[in-house]
Amino acid sequence: MMDANVSDQRLRHQHQGLWLVAGIAGVLLLAAASIAIGAEDLSPGQAWDAVTAFDPADNRHLLVRHLRIPRALAALLVGAALGAAGVVMQALTRNPLADPGLLGVNAGAAAGIAIAIAFFGQAEAGAYVWFGLGGAALSGLAVYLLGGVRQGMNPVRVVLAGSALTVMFLALTHMVTINSEAEVFDQFRHWTVGSLEGRGFAALGAVALPIGAGLLIVAGLARRLDAVALGDDLARSLGSHPGRTWALAAFAVILLAGAATAAAGPITFLGLTAPHAARAIVGTAHRRLLPGAMLLSAGTMIVADMAGRMVARPGEVGVGIMIALIGGPFFIALVRGRRLGHS
Incomplete structure (x- = not known):
């Protein structure tokens, strides 16, 4: 009987590993397709020539x-960051409805970018993304302190602190944009709907480092997150230190969600739904759940970005809107089809 259970477990792990390999291949194919698809479609040969035999004329x-190319890379980075941040937030708060926005990083990034556009005249994504990162970091730090770092992190306090900071930063953002010139409002509106348009290598370089650092941190926390998700008492009995895990994980979420939001705008649903879909495929162990959610989230970002370019040619629909249109029905189906607390 025990041999049969071990054999079943090994087979399940092999299947989960195959899913991850297939996911990597699928995301890379989607990224390649996104380079050829747009307001002006290119053949695969033309796209390949642009990479291997570049002609500046x-x-x-x-x-x-x-x-x-930078737009496809930005979609990959932003998607992977939001997927990983969603997994971490759901583990830390033990709340299946948690998403990266609970730490207030989205609202903090919005306030930072509104200030950058209104007071410093920063209209390019490569410039104002740094202000967004600063606002996200400030908000995340404030939530962490207000959540009671000295008293032991409590998920309820963190959620309440995040909600309060979100309201405050959104009020600040509205105050700045309403009292600014129409041009400022138009520029901020373009960012706030969520878009990858015009994200060149300058914006990509600004967010690649914090996202890369955040992903390395959560990769090292995978086993600790398994323990923390069981509760602080069980985590301590398993030799984990919940306080340290909270601090590192919260810092990673600030880097991941802050950089992703600063680069692409507030993208809803992705950090919430990708972890649930990944659990259904690769299970609940975080060493598989994290890459699974990252792949699903990155693939969804690329598909949504391509769809947005195809449905409104020669213009485009922002990726944030397309994600909401895709993610809303998907999440409703997920809620109806299974109990989220047991996903």
Whole structure:
């Protein structure tokens, strides 16, 4: 009987591993497809030539090199960051409805970017993304302190503190945009709907480092998150230190969600739904759940970005709107099909 259970467990792990390999291949194929698809479709050969035989006199090569490649990479980074941040937040708060926005980083990033546009005249994504990162970091730090770091982190206090800070930062954002010139409001509106348009290598470089650092941190916390998700008392009995895990994980979420939001705007549903879908495929162990959620989230970002470029040619629909249109029905189906607390 025991041998049969061990054999079943090994088979299940093999299947989960195959899902991850298939997910990596699928996301890379989607990223390649996104380089060829847009207001002006390119053949695979034309896109490949732009990479391997770049001709600066060819407008299509310039389009691929300077716009579509960094845009595809930005979609991968932002998607992976939001998926990982969602997994971490749900583990820390032990709340299946938690998402990265609970730490107030989305509202903090919005306030930072509104200030950058209104008071410093920063209209390019590569410039104002740093203000967004600063606002997200400030908000996350404030939530962490108000959540009672000295008294032991309590998920309820953290959620309440995050909600309070979100309201405050949103009020600040509204105050700045309403009392600014129409041009400022228009620029901020473009960011706030969620978009990857115009995200070149400058914006990509600004967010690559914090996202990379955040992903490395959560990768090292995978086993600790398994313990923390069981509760602080059980985590301590298993040799984990919940306070340290909270501090590192919260810092990682600030880096991941703050950088992703600063780069692409507030993307809803992705950090909430990707962890649930990943659990259904690869299980609850965080060493598999984290890469699973990252792949699903990155793939969804790329699909939504491509769909937004295809449905409104020659213009486009922002990726934030497309994610909401895709994620809303998906989450409703997920709620109806299974109990979230047991996903």
